[in-house]
Amino acid sequence: MLKALVIDPGKCTGCKQCEMACSYENELEFNVSKSRIRVFDFHEQGKMVPYTCTQCAEAWCQQACPVNAITTDAMGVKNVNDNICVGCKVCTIACPFGTINYNASTGKVIKCDLCQGSPACAEACPTAAITYQDVEQAGFDKMKQWAALAGAGEQTGAKAPVAKH
Amino acid sequence: MGWTGKILRIDLTNRTVKSEATNKEWAQQYLGQRGLATKYLVEEIDAKVDPLSPENKLIFATGPLTGTAASTGGRYSVITKGPLTNAIACSNSGGYWGAELKFAGWDMVILEGKASSPVYITIFDDKAEIRDGGDIWGTSVWHTDEWIKKRHQDPMIHVSGIGIAGEKQVLYSAIVNDLHRAAGRSGVGAVMGSKNVKAIAVRGTGGTKVRDGKAFLAATAAGKKVLQGNGVTGQGLPTYGTQVLMNVINEAGAMPTRNSRDVQFEGAHDISAEAMATPRKTDGKPNLLTNQACFGCTIACGRISKIDETHFTIKNKPEYWKASGGLEYEAAWALGSNTGVKDLEALTYVNFICNEQGLDPISFGATVSAAMELYELGILTKDMTGGIDLKFGSAEALVQCVELTGKGEGFGKELGLGSARLTAKHGRPELSMASKGQEFPAYDGRGIQGIGLAYATSNRGGCHLRGYTISSEIFGIPEKTDPLSTVGKAGLVKAFQDATAAVDSSGLCVFTTFAWTLNDIAPQVDAAIEGGWTPERLVEMGERIWNMERQFNNRAGFTAKDDSLPPRFLKEAAKTGPAKGLVSGLDTMLPEYYALRGWTKDGVPTNETISRLGL
Numbered sequence: 001m002l003k004a005l006v007i008d009p010g011k012c013t014g015c016k017q018c019e020m021a022c023s024y025e026n027e028l029e030f031n032v033s034k035s036r037i038r039v040f041d042f043h044e045q046g047k048m049v050p051y052t053c054t055q056c057a058e059a060w061c062q063q064a065c066p067v068n069a070i071t072t073d074a075m076g077v078k079n080v081n082d083n084i085c086v087g088c089k090v091c092t093i094a095c096p097f098g099t100i101n102y103n104a105s106t107g108k109v110i111k112c113d114l115c116q117g118s119p120a121c122a123e124a125c126p127t128a129a130i131t132y133q134d135v136e137q138a139g140f141d142k143m144k145q146w147a148a149l150a151g152a153g154e155q156t157g158a159k160a161p162v163a164k165h
Numbered sequence: 166m167g168w169t170g171k172i173l174r175i176d177l178t179n180r181t182v183k184s185e186a187t188n189k190e191w192a193q194q195y196l197g198q199r200g201l202a203t204k205y206l207v208e209e210i211d212a213k214v215d216p217l218s219p220e221n222k223l224i225f226a227t228g229p230l231t232g233t234a235a236s237t238g239g240r241y242s243v244i245t246k247g248p249l250t251n252a253i254a255c256s257n258s259g260g261y262w263g264a265e266l267k268f269a270g271w272d273m274v275i276l277e278g279k280a281s282s283p284v285y286i287t288i289f290d291d292k293a294e295i296r297d298g299g300d301i302w303g304t305s306v307w308h309t310d311e312w313i314k315k316r317h318q319d320p321m322i323h324v325s326g327i328g329i330a331g332e333k334q335v336l337y338s339a340i341v342n343d344l345h346r347a348a349g350r351s352g353v354g355a356v357m358g359s360k361n362v363k364a365i366a367v368r369g370t371g372g373t374k375v376r377d378g379k380a381f382l383a384a385t386a387a388g389k390k391v392l393q394g395n396g397v398t399g400q401g402l403p404t405y406g407t408q409v410l411m412n413v414i415n416e417a418g419a420m421p422t423r424n425s426r427d428v429q430f431e432g433a434h435d436i437s438a439e440a441m442a443t444p445r446k447t448d449g450k451p452n453l454l455t456n457q458a459c460f461g462c463t464i465a466c467g468r469i470s471k472i473d474e475t476h477f478t479i480k481n482k483p484e485y486w487k488a489s490g491g492l493e494y495e496a497a498w499a500l501g502s503n504t505g506v507k508d509l510e511a512l513t514y515v516n517f518i519c520n521e522q523g524l525d526p527i528s529f530g531a532t533v534s535a536a537m538e539l540y541e542l543g544i545l546t547k548d549m550t551g552g553i554d555l556k557f558g559s560a561e562a563l564v565q566c567v568e569l570t571g572k573g574e575g576f577g578k579e580l581g582l583g584s585a586r587l588t589a590k591h592g593r594p595e596l597s598m599a600s601k602g603q604e605f606p607a608y609d610g611r612g613i614q615g616i617g618l619a620y621a622t623s624n625r626g627g628c629h630l631r632g633y634t635i636s637s638e639i640f641g642i643p644e645k646t647d648p649l650s651t652v653g654k655a656g657l658v659k660a661f662q663d664a665t666a667a668v669d670s671s672g673l674c675v676f677t678t679f680a681w682t683l684n685d686i687a688p689q690v691d692a693a694i695e696g697g698w699t700p701e702r703l704v705e706m707g708e709r710i711w712n713m714e715r716q717f718n719n720r721a722g723f724t725a726k727d728d729s730l731p732p733r734f735l736k737e738a739a740k741t742g743p744a745k746g747l748v749s750g751l752d753t754m755l756p757e758y759y760a761l762r763g764w765t766k767d768g769v770p771t772n773e774t775i776s777r778l779g780l
Contacts, residue, residue, distance in 0.1 A: 013465035015458035023372060030233050031372025046454035046469040046488035103574040126389065126463035
């Protein structure tokens with residue numbers, strides 16, 4: 001079973017515990033500027049949105065890398081091999097989502113590697129805005145909410161899941 | 166480890182910046198933030214200094230847990246001598262700015278002297294610069310934030326600064342960071358304005374290390390679990406914010422209303438948390454959009470609100486049709502119940518302006534309330550208010566007042582003096598609901614006896630956050646005491662004051678103490694820094710800080726007679742509710758409090774107390 005980070009921005013409070021957990025896992029210090037996951041604050045809309053690498057099946061970063069420093073493991077995770085990476089940053093141009101970035105202090109690129117199967121961000125999130133789930137069922141919670149509205153609304157008193165706006 | 170070990174000292178007069186080592190010996194005695202910065206201040210300034218003169222200093226200070234994964238570990242405090250009170254001032258703020266300062270590599274920033282013209286300061290990691298602020302002087306906090314990010318092409322910068330109110334030295338102007346988090350009280354914004362400093366912009370790319378990573382993660386995870394499992398921090402605050410208090414305090418008969426003439430407000434429900442979450446009749450949307458956390462906070466009590474676009478306050482002002490910081494309990498009370506205004510949308514707008522221009526909503530609302538009483542008595546007239554019909558309950562009058570005070574214009578100049586100076590100017594000083602010149606917050610000292618003593622003895626003037634006995638007297642945390650009784654309240658106030666001084670020095674938010682005791686906090690502090698921090702050591706340090714602040718105030722000229730409440734609380738009984746017929750029992754509580762503190766009957770720490778605490 002492949003697992004993925006599933007992000008529900010509606011639950012995010014902007015506390016940045018995910019960023020701290022990520023940086024501690026990777027850098028052994030609390031340093032949000034080195035976090036592989038970032039929370040963006042769209043304050044005029046009152047929305048906080050965590051965002052990170054989604055481990056594309058066919059990854060642009062991997063295909064663009066001229067030295068084959070990015071490899072795929074059994075869980076589908078795209079890993080940067082620091083001993084091969086030359087810091088050319090071409091992957092940062094190729095990635096359509098901006099989720100692979102250059103780390104000036106090491107001269108290598110950094111990206112989410114799902115912490116070898118137990119993502120620290122999901123563990124740290126106090127509101128379950130970030131969860132680690134079976135990739136094939138990632139949408140089921142949302143589907144269930146809509147299903148309740150479509151089929152069983154009157155009995156359950158279900159409301160549209162987009163409750164915040 | 167925990168501390169960065171570096172302090173940034175900025176001499177505005179000579180336009181120099183320098184880095185110096187954090188005094189480690191003092192850090193072991195005073196921890197950080199409130200305690201450590203106060204130690205620096207009392208060592209470096211004369212207690213009798215004019216707060217708005219170049220001789221006063223303004224310190225922005227983090228705690229050892231600021232910028233760590235400890236829940237709520239993002240706080241900073243601003244420490245100075247306050248212009249509203251002439252006493253020690255220490256105002257605490259959340260948001261993201263404090264953690265960013267830590268990530269830039271600094272424990273504290275000390276501002277001294279006065280710039281010859283308006284400036285702003287940038288701190289980009291270890292590089293600090295004083296820059297020309299002419300382009301942003303005369304503009305709001307919100308404009309300044311946007312301008313600085315654009316000017317330096319970095320949206321990740323965090324800005325802490327003042328609006329026009331601070332520039333005009335409104336005596337309760339605030340320092341606001343991240344648009345709507347504020348070091349709100351005692352007029353710290355006016356001190357920044359007096360130094361010609363508009364803002365401090367910070368960007369840090371470093372990290373915070375802790376002494377023992379494994380122990381730290383275990384202690385902070387345990388702490389988070391306690392917060393999550395607690396009814397107040399796990400459910401009440403995230404869902405309702407501090408506004409969870411509105412109906413509770415009103416029912417307790419301790420809701421100061423119309424300048425504390427009444428203790429219950431008939432419109433409380435209209436301005437409560439429940440009202441904020443209920444869809445409006447006009448547009449079908451609720452006032453409250455979502456909750457938001459400050460840096461590192463797993464409680465997330467912050468309110469993000471949107472005002473009804475058709476409301477009279479903003480219908481022709483699209484710039485306010487966006488989400489921003491909504492009403493906390495203190496603001497909803499000060500702007501609402503205390504002025505008799507029950508228009509939730511108007512209160513939200515007034516709160517927006519307090520954030521935009523940097524005003525303390527508590528002192529602002531309480532000053533308007535005192536002015537409304539003067540107006541009702543015919544002492545203030547329409548001629549004197551510039552045409553404002555300053556009646557209790559008038560949302561229109563309140564809105565006019567905030568717009569003028571935020572810019573220090575017209576009748577707003579008078580309101581900007583604060584209630585103590587305003588009422589004294591008109592010969593009725595007893596109508597100011599304040600201690601040491603600072604207005605009381607949202608709890609009446611007749612309906613909740615302990616908080617009256619906490620107000621009277623607070624080192625920064627009338628304040629709930631120096632010793633929040635409401636926890637015990639209303640919520641039963643850590644144990645229930647009778648709010649209508651004075652028995653045991655001296656000890657309760659002292660215990661809360663000392664513990665709070667420790668929390669305020671750590672980098673954590675005092676709201677954690679709805680769930681945490683120092684037994685939860687000590688292991689987190691201890692894992693972050695050297696020193697063997699136990700709950701006992703934290704309490705002792707809190708007491709040391711309290712006495713240090715007290716000694717400063719005594720040197721500044723305060724005496725036992727300043728540990729007082731206005732006559733209204735001592736002579737006019739509560740008219741309704743559980744406290745009906747009661748006045749404050751301050752006279753019985755105060756001598757007991759002095760004795761417990763180890764102070765003379767004149768309120769001065771004895772030599773024995775001073776030497777016991779190593780002062």
